[in-house]
Amino acid sequence: MDFASILGIVSGLALIISAIFMGGDFHIFINVPGIMIVVGGTIAATLLTFQFKDVISAFRGAFHVFSQERSKPLEMINTMLDLSKVSHRNGLLALANVETNSKFLKRACNMMADAASEEFIRRTLQTEIDSLIARHYTVQDIFKKMASYAPAFGMLGTLIGLVQMLSQLDDPASIGPAMAVALLTTFYGSMMSTMLFLPIAGKLRSRTMMEVQNLEIIREGAISILSNDNYLNVYERLSSYIPEAQRQSVSAKKGKK
Amino acid sequence: MDFASILGIVSGLALIISAIFMGGDFHIFINVPGIMIVVGGTIAATLLTFQFKDVISAFRGAFHVFSQERSKPLEMINTMLDLSKVSHRNGLLALANVETNSKFLKRACNMMADAASEEFIRRTLQTEIDSLIARHYTVQDIFKKMASYAPAFGMLGTLIGLVQMLSQLDDPASIGPAMAVALLTTFYGSMMSTMLFLPIAGKLRSRTMMEVQNLEIIREGAISILSNDNYLNVYERLSSYIPEAQRQSVSAKKGKK
Amino acid sequence: MDFASILGIVSGLALIISAIFMGGDFHIFINVPGIMIVVGGTIAATLLTFQFKDVISAFRGAFHVFSQERSKPLEMINTMLDLSKVSHRNGLLALANVETNSKFLKRACNMMADAASEEFIRRTLQTEIDSLIARHYTVQDIFKKMASYAPAFGMLGTLIGLVQMLSQLDDPASIGPAMAVALLTTFYGSMMSTMLFLPIAGKLRSRTMMEVQNLEIIREGAISILSNDNYLNVYERLSSYIPEAQRQSVSAKKGKK
């Protein structure tokens, strides 16, 4: 799990909890039926909205995304430049023996070694990128929907509490506490949405964008290698994907080559 | 009806109902005029927004979608690979005799057997996919609009109740119960939207995306078969549509072939 | 006016009115200055937002759309198949004499009879479809903007009423009725938006989609006729626009031909 996520979750919860403690009793913020309505309702509506297996794989995907380290674009460019050297020295066939833990890169290498046409490689890899985006989008969508279901069930809980309180106005002294309890579900729903579901959906999205960029670098690199571009041209093409500050100056590269 | 949907509906309703019972009388949550305003108003506005036949077919479509089982992408790829074998052994004409309960696949086979051009097949099947997406979009749109009409009529009902209560402030003791009744329509509208219409619209959408993916596999497979690609190439093209984990390794396939 | 629209308007109004009557006096829901603020303000803001002639033509268009019957896609396909027969029997020139009350179809026929190029016909008809979509979009947009102006003026009216009430808290007994009156403009604005403007905008949109589909069938049909496709091919191309259930089986068609 990356540093920013841990810092974010820990500090966010610490702030909320300390704010609650400063105001006095912590137990007035615990309401089991309220928690059940918001948590249970959100899960129920999510199961109704999506396929069961998609929900399961979304949670697994979320865990995966927070724990796993991805390669940086710069490393990916260097990998492609190495493959370019391999291809120039030993021919495209040598790419079939490349060892890598990226199945996408392995696949691109196999297609190059099989002497597939540029158009076949481009279309096949693009289809794979598109369907990866579609699958990741579903996962993000599940958390976005949960982020909107949680406050909705919070409001439903508050409405139930208000209706019950208002229809039994016998004891004015009980109005305050009853309303406090009613507001708790709104609090639960908003907190789950703001501190959990929205950030997870956002992080999944930024990870997807990073991963897609890496796959695009592989796709463009593979096509560049296939058309037998020289080392500098492969570098020129791929370096467009990274910010100027990360690029080594082209002239330096020229010298090195 | 799939497992997740049943689980979702049952557990969601159970939570709301138990929350209501825990607070005391259930009958204070039943208000027939309020239910009529929200349910009736939502239906009225929906009829005004859409064509009558579209509304009917949307409800039928929703029922259909929850009950029907669709083929998985992997099965569809295997079907196309089988057709590829048939075509290689017996020629494209043999595809005319393929038995299938997918009219889209049947149509693709007929066009292949008729020796239609790749461009004709691609455009005809794409038009069919596009117009299927358009029709399904209308169905989803009906439930999305209902999801926004229901809370709107809930609020209208609450406003009516508030105006009536406020203009007759004779008896302060009646304020609470009158306000409780007024809030009920907001409760009905929010609950219908959150637990019924939004999830249905979401599920319809994810089903459409799955179905479109299957049709795209058929389209790409048909074009691949038509251009006489070998078994491995057809597999390469189509396997891009499924996640890596579901794919059999390409080398294993190679051996099998 | 179509059945669903009448049913929707009548039942919607009946529900609201009966809800009001059940609560007692109807006259407490009539507040002429409030109606003037919401209705007048909405019209004023709409006039400020759009061109005068666009607003007039939007209202005329809305009336038109609710009263007029459109041809169904299936009928349009049959029309194009008939034209295909005419063209095969008597040549393209014969299309100049086709009688039709669709100016778009008439135009397509004239261009075919004039032996215009496929590219000229496609671009000219596409430009016409695009500019029809743009004009209809403006009409929908006017009703969508009215749907958002009406509640906004409702809220302005309520704010005016609240400020007046709060600044003159002399008589506590008058608070209730004054607040009831203040809430009325919110009620008017929401009701106009939910029961009138949003449904009209939605219906206009679904009509536009239907009309565009018909025009696309004409465009594709015309191009198919021009390239001298046989009857079956014209049918294959166009039938993609309608759902499977409405299509006659291709083999049956084959036999008929």
Place this chain on the structure above:
Amino acid sequence: MDFASILGIVSGLALIISAIFMGGDFHIFINVPGIMIVVGGTIAATLLTFQFKDVISAFRGAFHVFSQERSKPLEMINTMLDLSKVSHRNGLLALANVETNSKFLKRACNMMADAASEEFIRRTLQTEIDSLIARHYTVQDIFKKMASYAPAFGMLGTLIGLVQMLSQLDDPASIGPAMAVALLTTFYGSMMSTMLFLPIAGKLRSRTMMEVQNLEIIREGAISILSNDNYLNVYERLSSYIPEAQRQSVSAKKGKK
């Protein structure tokens, strides 16, 4: 300034003001600090969001748009048909001498007279249309942002007022008037947004769409003239941009030519 805009502004303000007068004192709706927070805050946030020169040019553009008359599509088509005649009679070079107050048309004429290629003309004029859309979009965006800043500052003002009132609950009699004053900023913000900024943004948008259509007619007309289309063909191409009702029947045109 066009008739609809004047009518809209005058009638809208008249309604609001008469509603205020009917409720009694007008001066309770005047609160100088409140006006300063909403107006000043909106301007401050707008200056922070955009470049200074863009804000200035947006206001100038808004004034321009309300005062200036644009040519109608039909007139533009007639202009292009006239140019087509000029070109047929005197050659493309004669177009260099065309007098027009549209710099875009002048530019198209110059390029035609310079015998630029169709592709060069299309791309140059398209780039100009695109960058005009981008500039106009910025102007609309400024008014849209102001339409969202105004109510936000209104709410900030109300919050300030509420906090001040609630922390000094010494005199219950002052609660009402203090709350009325607090609500005034919300009223100012909503009114400015609904009656000023949103309509201006909307009008700017519809003017842009009209202007772009005119430029597209010039672009298509110029290309049509360049490829030496006959009068009827130029008319056919361009008449697609206007609704059927405004078109003269093609056969009538044919006779005229």
Place this chain on the structure above:
Amino acid sequence: MDFASILGIVSGLALIISAIFMGGDFHIFINVPGIMIVVGGTIAATLLTFQFKDVISAFRGAFHVFSQERSKPLEMINTMLDLSKVSHRNGLLALANVETNSKFLKRACNMMADAASEEFIRRTLQTEIDSLIARHYTVQDIFKKMASYAPAFGMLGTLIGLVQMLSQLDDPASIGPAMAVALLTTFYGSMMSTMLFLPIAGKLRSRTMMEVQNLEIIREGAISILSNDNYLNVYERLSSYIPEAQRQSVSAKKGKK
């Protein structure tokens, strides 16, 4: 830092602060736990949503954007026209020696001097523009998300305060001040969003659009120079990017050339 930004921030804060002072005590608007919840919560959720390095670079980028001066489109066009002259006089190779502090322009010059193909230059520069847009979009997105997290944490803080107040209704005199404190977090959250995060996100967006326009001028100019267009043609192509008012008349240019 540009003039408008300074003016905006200073005048906005001055308005809010003077509004607070006019109402009396300033200290009632200071609530350290409330500030911690809103500021800390917003930062926590932002860290959870994005990568740590992206958040850091967003803040650095925001500072950069407010302080740095960008070249205007007109200057960029003049630069490209100068390069066009250099290329005509001394050949494309001379472009390798061009001194510029824009790395993008330097790169375009290097590729032209290396005699890269038009298609290679267009694609490489377009990829760079696209990935610059993607990176800047992430930065804007961070501020947009903060603009939505801040009011959400403000509401959470208010809910915590309300629940605490309502559950301890012992002393009616404390209701007002307690509620005032509870409302403060909503005030903090709205103010941070409206006066800080939204304007920054907006300014970043308008800067990106300006920068992209400059890069597009370089791209189009480079391609124009490469295809050996004459001075006037380069000018014609590039001047489409700026409004008519900024253009020198084409005829004047003609004379100068």
